[in-house]
Amino acid sequence: MAYLFKYDSDALMALPKHVDLFDTTLRDGAQTAGISFSVEDKKRIANRLAEFGVHWIEGGWPGASPKDDLFFEQMRERSWGRSKLVAFGSTARPGHAVEKDRGLNRLIGSGADAACIFGKSWDVHVTKALGITLEENLRLVSESVAYLKQHFDTVFFDAEHFFDGFAANERYALQVLEAAAEAGADTLVLCDTNGGSIPFPVFDVVTRVKKHLPDQALGIHAHNDCEMAVANSVAAVRAGVQQVQGTVNGVGERCGNANLMSIIPILQLKVKVDCGVSPEQLRQLSSLSQFVNEMANRLPWQHQPFVGQNAFAHKGGIHVSAIRKQRDLYEHIDPLLVGNEQRVLVSDQAGRSNILSKLQKLEPEAGLADDDPVVAEAVTRIKELEATGYAFEGADASFQLLLRRSMSRFQRHFxxxxxxxxxxxxxxxxxxxxxxxxxxxxxxxxxxxxxxxxxxxxxxxxxxxxxxxxxxxxxxxxxxxxxxxxxxxxxxxxxxxxxxxxxxxxxxxxxxxxxxxxxxxxxxxxxxxxxxxxxxxxxxxxxxxxxxx
CATH class of the missing domain: 3.30.160.270 (Alpha-isopropylmalate synthase LeuA, regulatory domain)
Structure with a gap:
C-alpha cells in the first residue's frame, strides 16, 4: 500500500522520527458549544487518555473556574507513568511583575507536570487587543516563560495567531518566538487560532521558522474553520514540527480543533512517524472516540474517518464483491488496526456478495458459496421485503434474524x-x-x-x-x-x-x-x-x- 511521502526523499529527510501528542480535549475541546464536562468526566477522560498513551494532557486553566481548580486538586494523586498533566494559562498581565501575577502563580500551584502559556504573536493583537507596545509584549513573553521555568521542568509557549501574524509582520512574529526560546521555552507551538490557514502556506511558514530556529522544538495547534486542521497538522509535521496538539473527535470552539482520531493513524500508519502509541494502544482508538462522545453526551459522527461506524462500511454489491477477494481494494487500511470493523450493508443496492459476506460472518464454518441455495433464498427474501418498504441498512439485528431463518438456525422464543x-x-x-x-x-x-x-x-x-x-x-x-x-x-x-x-x-x-x-x-x-x-x-x-x- 502506498504511503504519503513514499517517493519524496527530501520530505522523508525532513520528517521527524517521533512526534509528541498533546491533547487539549479538556481545555480547548471543553469550549465546544453544547459540551460541559463535569469534574468526574474530566478525570475519567484524562485517565483514559493516559491509558491510550498521550504524552501531554492539558487539563484546563487553573483559576479560570472552580471546576478546573477542583480537577487539578483531585488529580494530584495521579499515577500515569509516561503521560504528563499540563496546566494552561497566559503570559502575565501588562503592568504587573511576573512574580506577583495571579495567573502564573496559579499554574505553579496547580500540581501539574508542565505549563503551557499563550502569548500574542500578531502585532495588531498586541496594539489593539492588549493595548500595549510591541516591545512590552516581548518583555511579557520572555519574563513569563523564564519565571515558569524556575518552577517547571517543561514549559510550552503557544504563539497565538502565529500564521496570521507571520503574514502581517513576519519580523515581529519571529521576534516573539525568539523571546520565548531565549527565556527557555521547551517547545514553541505555532497556532492557527482563527483556523483560516491551508496546508501549502503552513508547510512553507513552518519550514522558514525551522530554518530560523534550527535547534528549537516546534509544535502545531490548528483549528478547523476551513476543515483543514488535520491537513495543516500533517503538513506541519512534514516541515519538521515535533509536537501535534489536537482533541479527541476534533471537538473545540467554533468548528473545532485538529482531530487526533485522524492525525494519529495518518502519522503512525501512513507517514510512518512514531506517535508513541503501540499497536495495542492504537487498536483502542475507536473505543477512545466512543468513550469521549459518551462523556460529552454527544452523538457520534457515523462517517468519521478511521473510527466512525461507517468508516469501513460497504453498500454497493460491486464493492462487496471486490473486498471479499482482497479487502484493500476498497479499504485504505485494515480497520482492526484502529479498533474498528468492516461492515457490509444490505440495501436495494446489495447483491449476492453482500448477502454471502454477511452469511459467512454469521456462520464461518458453513463453507457457503455464491450458488448455495441458502444465499439464493436470503437474496430473494430480502428483495421481497425491500419491495414492501423494509430497509436493513440501519437495522442489522433484523437482518441477522432474517439470515438465521434462511439458514434454519432460528427458533421463536414466543x-x-x-x-x-x-x-x-x-x-x-x-x-x-x-x-x-x-x-x-x-x-x-x-x-x-x-x-x-x-x-x-x-x-x-x-x-x-x-x-x-x-x-x-x-x-x-x-x-x-x-x-x-x-x-x-x-x-x-x-x-x-x-x-x-x-x-x-x-x-x-x-x-x-x-x-x-x-x-x-x-x-x-x-x-x-x-x-x-x-x-x-x-x-x-x-x-x-x-x-x-
Whole structure:
C-alpha cells in the first residue's frame, strides 16, 4: 500500500522520527458549544487518555473556574507513568511583575507536570487587543516563560495567531518566538487560532521558522474553520514540527480543533512517524472516540474517518464483491488496526456478495458459496421485503434474524396471540393516556400482561416485556434508546405504509430492528418483536420446545 511521502526523499529527510501528542480535549475541546464536562468526566477522560498513551494532557486553566481548580486538586494523586498533566494559562498581565501575577502563580500551584502559556504573536493583537507596545509584549513573553521555568521542568509557549501574524509582520512574529526560546521555552507551538490557514502556506511558514530556529522544538495547534486542521497538522509535521496538539473527535470552539482520531493513524500508519502509541494502544482508538462522545453526551459522527461506524462500511454489491477477494481494494487500511470493523450493508443496492459476506460472518464454518441455495433464498427474501418498504441498512439485528431463518438456525422464543392498545385523550389540554395489553404463548403456556406507557409504542414495549420477563429474566435489563417512524410514500396519505426503526440496549450493547406495515402499531410491534428475539439469541437463550417450529 502506498504511503504519503513514499517517493519524496527530501520530505522523508525532513520528517521527524517521533512526534509528541498533546491533547487539549479538556481545555480547548471543553469550549465546544453544547459540551460541559463535569469534574468526574474530566478525570475519567484524562485517565483514559493516559491509558491510550498521550504524552501531554492539558487539563484546563487553573483559576479560570472552580471546576478546573477542583480537577487539578483531585488529580494530584495521579499515577500515569509516561503521560504528563499540563496546566494552561497566559503570559502575565501588562503592568504587573511576573512574580506577583495571579495567573502564573496559579499554574505553579496547580500540581501539574508542565505549563503551557499563550502569548500574542500578531502585532495588531498586541496594539489593539492588549493595548500595549510591541516591545512590552516581548518583555511579557520572555519574563513569563523564564519565571515558569524556575518552577517547571517543561514549559510550552503557544504563539497565538502565529500564521496570521507571520503574514502581517513576519519580523515581529519571529521576534516573539525568539523571546520565548531565549527565556527557555521547551517547545514553541505555532497556532492557527482563527483556523483560516491551508496546508501549502503552513508547510512553507513552518519550514522558514525551522530554518530560523534550527535547534528549537516546534509544535502545531490548528483549528478547523476551513476543515483543514488535520491537513495543516500533517503538513506541519512534514516541515519538521515535533509536537501535534489536537482533541479527541476534533471537538473545540467554533468548528473545532485538529482531530487526533485522524492525525494519529495518518502519522503512525501512513507517514510512518512514531506517535508513541503501540499497536495495542492504537487498536483502542475507536473505543477512545466512543468513550469521549459518551462523556460529552454527544452523538457520534457515523462517517468519521478511521473510527466512525461507517468508516469501513460497504453498500454497493460491486464493492462487496471486490473486498471479499482482497479487502484493500476498497479499504485504505485494515480497520482492526484502529479498533474498528468492516461492515457490509444490505440495501436495494446489495447483491449476492453482500448477502454471502454477511452469511459467512454469521456462520464461518458453513463453507457457503455464491450458488448455495441458502444465499439464493436470503437474496430473494430480502428483495421481497425491500419491495414492501423494509430497509436493513440501519437495522442489522433484523437482518441477522432474517439470515438465521434462511439458514434454519432460528427458533421463536414466543408466539403472539394478540395485542390491543388504547390511546385516550380527555379534553383539549389534557395529556393523552396510553395502555397496552398483550397475550403471548411461551412453550405452550399463555402469558398476559398490561402496561401504561408514554405513548402507545412505549406502552406496547412495556406490556410485551412484562408478559415475557418471567420466562426470560434477561429482558428486564432491556430498554429502547431510539424510535423513528418514516412514511414511505405520500401518495396514499394516511393509508400509506410506514417504516419503524427501533434502537434497543441492555446497557452493554445496542442493536437496531425494523418493521413495516400500513398500521404504525403493527410496524412497531414487528420491530419490537425482532428486538426481543435478537436479545434472546445473543444471550444464548434456548427457545421452548413448543415454539420450535
Amino acid at each position: 408466539e403472539l396471540v394478540r395485542f390491543r392498545v388504547y390511546d385516550e385523550k380527555r379534553g383539549h389540554h389534557e395529556d393523552p393516556e396510553s395502555e397496552a395489553t398483550v397475550q403471548v404463548r411461551v412453550g405452550g403456556e399463555l402469558k398476559h400482561a398490561a402496561a401504561l406507557g408514554n405513548g402507545p409504542v412505549n406502552a406496547m414495549d412495556r406490556a410485551l416485556r412484562a408478559a415475557l420477563v418471567h420466562a426470560y429474566p434477561g429482558l428486564e435489563a432491556m430498554f429502547l434508546t431510539d424510535f423513528k417512524v418514516r412514511v414511505l410514500t405520500t401518495r396514499e396519505a394516511t393509508e400509506a405504509a410506514v417504516r419503524v426503526l427501533i434502537e434497543s440496549s441492555d446497557g452493554k450493547r445496542k442493536w437496531s430492528t425494523v418493521g413495516v406495515s400500513t398500521d404504525v402499531l403493527e410496524a412497531a410491534y414487528r420491530a419490537l418483536n425482532d428486538a426481543i428475539e435478537y436479545k434472546l439469541v445473543m444471550d444464548g437463550v434456548a427457545a421452548p420446545a413448543a415454539e420450535n417450529r
